[in-house]
Amino acid sequence: MNDGPGIKARSRILARLRAAPQPPLSDRPPPGAADWTPPVHGPTRLARFRAMLEASRAEVHEVTAADWPARLRELLTDRGVARLLYAPNSEIGRRLAAAWSAAGPDAGGPALVAYDRPVEEMKPVLVDGVDAALTGSRGGIAHTGSVVLWPTAEEPRLMSLLPPLHVALVEEAALADSLSHAIAAWGWPRGMPANALLISGPSRTADIEQTLAYGVHGPKALIVLVIVQ
Amino acid sequence: MTPETRTATGTPRAAFTGKAPAALNDPRLRANFRRAMDGLMAKRAAQFADPAEWAALRARGTEARARALAKLPELLERLERRCTENGIVVHWAETPAEANAIVLGILQAAGARRVIKGKSMVTEEIHLNAHLEAHGITTVESDLGEYIIQLAGEAPSHIVMPCIHKNKAEIAALFAARIPGQGYTETVDELTAAARRTLRGEFARADAGISGVNFAVAETGTLVLIENEGNGRLSTTLPPLHIAVTGIEKALENLEDVPPLLSLLTRSATGQPITTYVNMISGPRRPGEKDGPHAVHLVLLDNGRSRIYGDPELRDTLRCIRCAACMNHCPVYTRVGGHTYTFTYPGPIGKILTPQIEGLDCAGDQPHASSLCGACAEVCPVQIPIPELLVRLRGEAVHPGPAAVAVKGGGSGYTLFESLGWRCSTLVFTSPRLYRTVGRLAGWFGTLMPGWLPPLNRWTRFRSKPRFARHSLHQLARKGGYDHE
Amino acid sequence: MSGREVSGHDVGRDVPEKPEAVYFFGTCLVDLFYPEAGMAGMALLKSQGIRVIFPPDQTCCGQPARNNGWFEQARAVARQQIKCFPKPIPVVVPSGSCAGMMARHYPDLFAGQPDEAEVRAFAARVHELTWFLVHVCRLTPTDHGPPVTVAFHGSCHSQREMGVRDEPRQLLRALANVTVADLQRPAECCGFGGTFSVRQPGISAAMARDKVTDIATSGAGEVLSGDCGCLLNLSGVMERTGVPIRARHIAEFLVERGLAGETRP
Numbered sequence: 002m003n004d005g006p007g008i009k010a011r012s013r014i015l016a017r018l019r020a021a022p023q024p025p026l027s028d029r030p031p032p033g034a035a036d037w038t039p040p041v042h043g044p045t046r047l048a049r050f051r052a053m054l055e056a057s058r059a060e061v062h063e064v065t066a067a068d069w070p071a072r073l074r075e076l077l078t079d080r081g082v083a084r085l086l087y088a089p090n091s092e093i094g095r096r097l098a099a100a101w102s103a104a105g106p107d108a109g110g111p112a113l114v115a116y117d118r119p120v121e122e123m124k125p126v127l128v129d130g131v132d133a134a135l136t137g138s139r140g141g142i143a144h145t146g147s148v149v150l151w152p153t154a155e156e157p158r159l160m161s162l163l164p165p166l167h168v169a170l171v172e173e174a175a176l177a178d179s180l181s182h183a184i185a186a187w188g189w190p191r192g193m194p195a196n197a198l199l200i201s202g203p204s205r206t207a208d209i210e211q212t213l214a215y216g217v218h219g220p221k222a223l224i225v226l227v228i229v230q
Numbered sequence: 231m232t233p234e235t236r237t238a239t240g241t242p243r244a245a246f247t248g249k250a251p252a253a254l255n256d257p258r259l260r261a262n263f264r265r266a267m268d269g270l271m272a273k274r275a276a277q278f279a280d281p282a283e284w285a286a287l288r289a290r291g292t293e294a295r296a297r298a299l300a301k302l303p304e305l306l307e308r309l310e311r312r313c314t315e316n317g318i319v320v321h322w323a324e325t326p327a328e329a330n331a332i333v334l335g336i337l338q339a340a341g342a343r344r345v346i347k348g349k350s351m352v353t354e355e356i357h358l359n360a361h362l363e364a365h366g367i368t369t370v371e372s373d374l375g376e377y378i379i380q381l382a383g384e385a386p387s388h389i390v391m392p393c394i395h396k397n398k399a400e401i402a403a404l405f406a407a408r409i410p411g412q413g414y415t416e417t418v419d420e421l422t423a424a425a426r427r428t429l430r431g432e433f434a435r436a437d438a439g440i441s442g443v444n445f446a447v448a449e450t451g452t453l454v455l456i457e458n459e460g461n462g463r464l465s466t467t468l469p470p471l472h473i474a475v476t477g478i479e480k481a482l483e484n485l486e487d488v489p490p491l492l493s494l495l496t497r498s499a500t501g502q503p504i505t506t507y508v509n510m511i512s513g514p515r516r517p518g519e520k521d522g523p524h525a526v527h528l529v530l531l532d533n534g535r536s537r538i539y540g541d542p543e544l545r546d547t548l549r550c551i552r553c554a555a556c557m558n559h560c561p562v563y564t565r566v567g568g569h570t571y572t573f574t575y576p577g578p579i580g581k582i583l584t585p586q587i588e589g590l591d592c593a594g595d596q597p598h599a600s601s602l603c604g605a606c607a608e609v610c611p612v613q614i615p616i617p618e619l620l621v622r623l624r625g626e627a628v629h630p631g632p633a634a635v636a637v638k639g640g641g642s643g644y645t646l647f648e649s650l651g652w653r654c655s656t657l658v659f660t661s662p663r664l665y666r667t668v669g670r671l672a673g674w675f676g677t678l679m680p681g682w683l684p685p686l687n688r689w690t691r692f693r694s695k696p697r698f699a700r701h702s703l704h705q706l707a708r709k710g711g712y713d714h715e
Numbered sequence: 716m717s718g719r720e721v722s723g724h725d726v727g728r729d730v731p732e733k734p735e736a737v738y739f740f741g742t743c744l745v746d747l748f749y750p751e752a753g754m755a756g757m758a759l760l761k762s763q764g765i766r767v768i769f770p771p772d773q774t775c776c777g778q779p780a781r782n783n784g785w786f787e788q789a790r791a792v793a794r795q796q797i798k799c800f801p802k803p804i805p806v807v808v809p810s811g812s813c814a815g816m817m818a819r820h821y822p823d824l825f826a827g828q829p830d831e832a833e834v835r836a837f838a839a840r841v842h843e844l845t846w847f848l849v850h851v852c853r854l855t856p857t858d859h860g861p862p863v864t865v866a867f868h869g870s871c872h873s874q875r876e877m878g879v880r881d882e883p884r885q886l887l888r889a890l891a892n893v894t895v896a897d898l899q900r901p902a903e904c905c906g907f908g909g910t911f912s913v914r915q916p917g918i919s920a921a922m923a924r925d926k927v928t929d930i931a932t933s934g935a936g937e938v939l940s941g942d943c944g945c946l947l948n949l950s951g952v953m954e955r956t957g958v959p960i961r962a963r964h965i966a967e968f969l970v971e972r973g974l975a976g977e978t979r980p
Contacts, residue, residue: 199510
């Protein structure tokens with residue numbers, strides 16, 4: 002709140018709201034509200050997560066903590082990805098770089114492009130200079146098939162948005178049944194990042210005659226690698 | 231009701247009625263809407279196939295919205311406090327003019343010349359683009375549907391799918407004419423790619439992004455924005471400055487209120503279990519972060535909402551989460567399309583919201599543009615009793631309530647002719663002997679009533695004249711021995 | 716939340732015991748335009764061994780005034796009806812719309828009025844005819860007619876205010892020689908809407924024509940409804956556009972198929 006007229010507007014709006022009569026039942030939940038409980042999937046959690054993502058045209062692959070860098074290289078090579086944007090200072094970024102360099106130059110695969118400077122200096126690279134990006138995730142939501150991204154200083158927001166292909170790593174152990182479960186179990190109300198995201202497929206639109214088209218602004222494709230125990 | 235009473239502002243009181251015939255006589259428009267609405271209804275129905283789940287979820291969502299409204303002044307203050315702590319600058323605007331001035335001021339202070347916009351109905355409500363353009367700031371809509379209608383110089387015809395009134399051929403012709411280097415193609419993928427190409431450059435060049443808000447969570451100072459395309463994320467992430475504009479009613483108490491409402495919203499709107507992106511913004515770029523805007527502003531707009539809030543019955547209007555299910559299921563909207571409604575919000579929700587924001591003197595015909603079929607209320611995920619509120623507003627139009635809570639333009643629908651009509655019918659219906667006499671007379675002479683006589687001529691324009699029965703049920707029942715106790 | 720009835724909820728109504736006697740509220744549309752539908756409705760009730768009382772001082776439920784915002788006038792008309800039905804027995808109405816006015820909107824209309832409690836008690840006694848025949852009388856109609864295909868149009872208010880969904884079709888399905896044709900959009904409004912039909916004649920007619928097309932392409936030779944407002948609208952359009960489909964009240968049809976010549980007065 003910083004401007005004179007705004008202060009007047011604020012106090013007038015709040016005064017009008019406070020003057021309003023509160024209906025007698027205003028704070029009583031209508032019948033049935035307590036009947037709702039967030040959906041539960043339990044043992045079928047991973048199956049649900051996969052099915053929902055695939056229904057949204059995402060690709061899902063099960064990988065292990067040991068083999069995912071190699072699997073990723075295969076997948077990207079098959080797709081003809083030449084340049085992969087990665088976060089060099091994140092844990093998975095370090096793991097990726099180490100694994101790929103250990104495999105040696107003969108292993109092939111895309112060149113790594115680091116997101117290591119502020120966006121202002123990276124715009125041309127981000128918009129046009131990479132074919133794919135790899136991010137980690139905070140976890141996943143089984144019910145809706147959503148990857149939860151919790152961007153950080155190491156792993157910036159635009160990685161999951163600008164390149165035409167987004168690959169996200171999700172730990173099976175970090176799958177929640179529903180968004181409600183995730184909010185409660187992970188303690189979201191105690192502290193939100195500047196930007197939290199649920200991503201449930203590639204970018205899409207149905208604005209032209211309700212015909213689905215992919216990649217209108219964000220990635221045309223989403224690959225989710227689930228690290229199973 | 232006088233059809234074309236003009237108000238001081240020059241808005242026809244009956245703009246809807248005036249525009250309806252043209253829409254009804256446009257077979258392409260009607261086909262576009264029919265096809266789109268049939269598709270949206272089927273998708274929504276598939277999402278809510280389990281009536282018990284629907285009932286419980288709906289009750290929970292309604293409860294969350296009702297609770298937020300019950301605590302609204304307190305929640306707005308908490309929202310402001312938490313946003314401020316998160317580094318979001320909060321502004322309050324009573325009127326569209328104030329909101330526009332605030333946004334312009336922020337942009338000018340930042341030296342912004344180009345703005346990229348995510349889809350936002352509230353910025354349509356305040357006509358923000360026109361205001362910014364008038365002050366030399368270029369605004370580019372980035373939602374594909376909004377981009378299409380901006381190219382066409384039109385307003386949205388639907389609050390979720392803004393260019394639903396256009397078919398592929400119309401969009402293909404528009405793109406060929408307006409996007410340099412773009413040939414005519416009806417292939418949706420190619421049209422989409424053309425928009426992506428053009429807009430990528432706009433995103434990269436934009437000095438600021440402007441968006442709306444789906445839910446503003448007071449508990450954490452979080453702005454929740456949902457979308458499928460990614461343009462909303464781009465608008466709020468790539469430019470150095472992000473301004474979010476929202477109506478004050480969008481506040482929610484807790485983060486845990488979001489999941490049920492999110493589920494209701496996306497499933498009701500487009501039949502999706504969730505949108506591709508759910509973007510939760512709780513502040514600008516933090517120290518050390520490499521992207522995100524350096525500054526985030528939130529403009530809280532009243533524009534009549536606190537007045538609506540003052541009436542315990544009309545307040546239910548403010549529960550709306552803008553899913554558009556009411557218009558998707560409305561037989562009137564399906565036949566006349568969104569532009570007939572003239573103002574920003576079409577369909578059933580528009581019919582109750584517009585007269586309350588703009589006044590019954592501006593949109594007094596809208597509450598009457600409904601058969602009260604109730605399809606809207608049946609699908610409303612937050613149980614807004616739309617038909618009841620339409621009737622309430624019809625009442626306000628002829629008998630305004632006490633000045634303190636009166637709807638703007640209340641009483642403007644009163645005419646001596648109608649008043650006389652309702653008083654006469656009441657006299658007949660409260661005097662059984664008179665009623666029976668009228669019934670007998672109708673049986674004898676009713677058929678002689680000329681079909682051209684107003685308002686009967688409005689019926690006979692499209693239908694045969696109703697035929698009074700020779701003997702009324704009263705007469706037959708008496709003969710049949712049903713009469714007495 | 717204002718705590719009023721919210722339309723759109725699925726409307727559950729308590730099923731009363733089958734009574735010895737009922738009141739019949741004919742409605743003004745039936746009274747003046749479709750009296751045979753009213754007679755048929757009473758005949759059906761009578762055939763179930765129920766004594767039917769038709770209080771002669773009844774007129775109109777008051778819905779037109781209420782729907783147009785003339786609440787005081789609507790209350791005056793409503794009071795006139797309520798005093799016609801003093802005994803604590805069911806009030807059966809051959810119209811979902813008028814029944815909806817009495818059962819659902821009277822309580823709202825009288826909120827805060829001195830006679831609110833009395834009105835609420837009355838409202839709870841109001842039932843739509845087909846619902847009453849199915850749930851209270853447990854009627855299984857008989858069929859002595861020739862094979863015929865019919866369509867059923869359920870009024871918006873019968874469905875959404877009175878919770879009458881499958882009941883009319885259930886009655887029709889019980890008729891051996893009657894085929895019930897499926898409509899493409901069975902739940903969509905026919906465009907009547909009372910004064911809507913004259914305030915927005917073009918939109919109303921567009922809706923009615925679409926409904927007529929739906930009926931005509933369903934293969935039905937006759938369209939039935941539980942509401943005479945819809946019938947007036949649909950038959951008016953069909954006559955004007957030369958669609959040779961008969962429109963009448965479901966009660967009349969049921970009587971003709973099964974009770975003709977027996978209990979028909």
